[in-house]
Amino acid sequence: MVKKYNVDKDIIQKLTKAVKELTNTLKKNNLKKNTFEKVEINQPKRVKVDYPGALVSPMVGTVYLSPEPGKKTYVKKGQLIKKGDTLLIIEAMKTFNPIKAPKSGKIIKILVNDSESVEYGQPLIVIK
Amino acid sequence: MFKKILIANRGEIALRVVRTCRDLGIKTVAVYSTIDSESMHVRLADEAVCIGEPSIKKSYLNPVPILAAAEITNADAVHPGAGFLSENPDFASMVAKHKMTFIGPTSEQIKMFGDKLLAKKLMKKNGLTVIPGSERYLKNIEEAKSIAKKIGYPVILKAGSGGGGKGIRVIKNEKNLIPSYSLVKQEVQNSFGNENIYLEKFFENPKHIEIQIIGDKKGKVVHLGERDCSIQRNRQKIIEETPSPILSEKERNYICNLVAKTIKKIRYESLGTVEMLYKNGKFYFMEMNTRVQIEHTITERVTGVDLVKQQIKIAAGQDIKFDQKDIKNGGHSIQCRINAEDPLTFIPSPGRIQEYHAPGGPGVRIDSALYAGCIVPHQYDNLISKVIIYSRNRNEAILRLKRCLIEYVINGIKTNIPLHLKILNNEDYISGNYHINWLEQFLSIQN
Numbered sequence: 001m002v003k004k005y006n007v008d009k010d011i012i013q014k015l016t017k018a019v020k021e022l023t024n025t026l027k028k029n030n031l032k033k034n035t036f037e038k039v040e041i042n043q044p045k046r047v048k049v050d051y052p053g054a055l056v057s058p059m060v061g062t063v064y065l066s067p068e069p070g071k072k073t074y075v076k077k078g079q080l081i082k083k084g085d086t087l088l089i090i091e092a093m094k095t096f097n098p099i100k101a102p103k104s105g106k107i108i109k110i111l112v113n114d115s116e117s118v119e120y121g122q123p124l125i126v127i128k
Numbered sequence: 129m130f131k132k133i134l135i136a137n138r139g140e141i142a143l144r145v146v147r148t149c150r151d152l153g154i155k156t157v158a159v160y161s162t163i164d165s166e167s168m169h170v171r172l173a174d175e176a177v178c179i180g181e182p183s184i185k186k187s188y189l190n191p192v193p194i195l196a197a198a199e200i201t202n203a204d205a206v207h208p209g210a211g212f213l214s215e216n217p218d219f220a221s222m223v224a225k226h227k228m229t230f231i232g233p234t235s236e237q238i239k240m241f242g243d244k245l246l247a248k249k250l251m252k253k254n255g256l257t258v259i260p261g262s263e264r265y266l267k268n269i270e271e272a273k274s275i276a277k278k279i280g281y282p283v284i285l286k287a288g289s290g291g292g293g294k295g296i297r298v299i300k301n302e303k304n305l306i307p308s309y310s311l312v313k314q315e316v317q318n319s320f321g322n323e324n325i326y327l328e329k330f331f332e333n334p335k336h337i338e339i340q341i342i343g344d345k346k347g348k349v350v351h352l353g354e355r356d357c358s359i360q361r362n363r364q365k366i367i368e369e370t371p372s373p374i375l376s377e378k379e380r381n382y383i384c385n386l387v388a389k390t391i392k393k394i395r396y397e398s399l400g401t402v403e404m405l406y407k408n409g410k411f412y413f414m415e416m417n418t419r420v421q422i423e424h425t426i427t428e429r430v431t432g433v434d435l436v437k438q439q440i441k442i443a444a445g446q447d448i449k450f451d452q453k454d455i456k457n458g459g460h461s462i463q464c465r466i467n468a469e470d471p472l473t474f475i476p477s478p479g480r481i482q483e484y485h486a487p488g489g490p491g492v493r494i495d496s497a498l499y500a501g502c503i504v505p506h507q508y509d510n511l512i513s514k515v516i517i518y519s520r521n522r523n524e525a526i527l528r529l530k531r532c533l534i535e536y537v538i539n540g541i542k543t544n545i546p547l548h549l550k551i552l553n554n555e556d557y558i559s560g561n562y563h564i565n566w567l568e569q570f571l572s573i574q575n
Contacts, residue, residue, distance in 0.1 A: 008192075012226075015196040019177060023200070060478050060506045068318065092476035093468065093510035117506075 054123035061092030065114045079107045087125055129444050130154055130205040134198040137209025142169035143497045145207045148436040157201045159194055161187035163505045168497035175201050182507045188212045191219050195226055205229040214419040231443040233398040233418050241416045254393040256413040261328030269309050272327055279329045287316040288324030298330050333563040334407040339387040340427045342438050343396045344448045351388040352431050353457045355423055358564050368423040369462040370430055373560025383411050399439040426461035429518045460525045464548045466513040468504050471547040478506035482540035487532035491518040526552055
């Protein structure tokens with residue numbers, strides 16, 4: 001079903017005021033368009049792997065440790081896993097990509113947090 | 129006519145709308161997330177307002193800052209583009225409550241077509257054949273069994289408020305129906321928070337044929353021919369063309385006129401697309417899209433009608449100024465969707481564009497927001513460009529398309545251009561003998 005939104009006039013008015021102030025400040029600084037922060041996405045570059053044998057991210061995206069918010073995580077530290085088990089999900093460009101265990105073993109360390117952005121080649125999980 | 133339109137979208141489709149607004153002399157307001165501050169739709173708009181962080185829920189899917197942006201810039205209409213909030217009836221009514229015009233159909237019509245069973249019921253009542261199946265959401269497994277028996281296996285179980293391929297399962301026989309029924313119900317409950325599932329006849333290897341229509345507030349409806357969008361992967365269209373290479377002139381006229389008649393009966397007042405499955409010479413209504421489609425471009429190319437312009441004019445209360453007999457479809461048009469992904473593994477490929485050179489020459493249109501140095505963020509759709517080709521006939525169009533794909537330079541990220549070339553060189557594509565599962569079957573043979 002489509003999500004329901006309640007129109008909250010107060011919030012919109014407050015926001016309108018805030019954006020107006022911001023626009024004025026920007027005008028003062030002689031900027032037409034606003035840039036809150038410079039976000040740089042560089043070309044896929046390999047992040048130095050400090051964890052020998054760590055599974056690295058095959059893509060740039062957002063990590064999810066559980067199938068849905070608030071649900072149990074796919075794996076936890078100390079758990080024994082089999083080759084092919086799903087360890088986490090990386091969301092990139094609206095696709096959800098399950099990252100599977102390349103080998104059987106034990107989860108030694110999880111190096112990323114839920115909803116965190118990851119780079120290409122960034123270490124994710126150490127399996128031994 | 130409107131004086132200023134806010135475009136509640138990003139990327140190539142936002143740019144597409146900006147361009148027509150400028151053609152019409154209407155001022156534009158772009159909205160953008162922090163990562164899109166340097167993007168093309170922002171650069172070419174008259175004004176731009178930042179609406180939040182890159183995550184879609186915090187920006188392009190959040191109606192509050194979008195409406196605030198429309199208010200402070202004194203926009204008198206909002207164009208939703210495609211995707212994001214374009215088919216959200218609540219957003220449409222919020223825009224209206226704030227005394228602005230939503231460029232699209234009414235909130236009630238969006239809501240009606242958003243419910244797949246309600247939409248089927250309405251279209252059936254007004255003269256279209258629909259895919260055989262349950263007419264209401266399934267109550268229990270017994271009901272599922274008896275309907276499946278009546279329409280015959282294989283059948284498909286679907287979510288009533290589906291999307292993203294979730295809650296869909298094909299069932300070959302009754303033995304498989306029982307476990308699948310509870311599984312799909314569970315999946316739908318988890319994904320959409322309700323248990324609404326229904327059952328439909330499953331067609332082996334049908335074609336996806338869709339009809340473009342426009343209707344105005346006086347009740348006039350004109351169709352602009354069909355599109356064949358059967359080259360798909362994971363239910364995402366990759367290549368579209370018009371006219372369809374396999375429909376006869378008789379079939380084409382029959383279905384286009386029937387759809388136009390149906391749309392006239394329900395008094396639909398905007399741009400719309402009726403999506404159908406085509407199998408064994410018959411057309412079955414699947415769903416109706418109440419927005420501008422990504423592939424509207426090929427219809428524009430063969431008819432010479434600017435569809436976004438018509439959509440804006442109708443929303444402003446103007447009538448359609450031409451009649452059905454004025455629409456003369458001629459020639460052939462094909463569109464390739466260029467996606468930022470590995471052409472073999474389909475791993476998404478966001479990043480910064482290092483070098484960019486778009487193809488040109490006669491009969492070529494490129495709709496893209498790319499430029500050298502721009503960022504393709506990982507938070508959004510992987511569609512980065514549309515190559516739209518026109519030629520007198522299909523053979524020439526395919527040759528021209530291949531020429532353009534070879535000319536196209538997009539360096540810094542990976543794209544599916546090599547996959548397009550493979551498809552265009554395949555005999556099944558050249559003969560027009562392809563269906564909605566063709567590409568997946570082709571790819572599995574390749575591996």
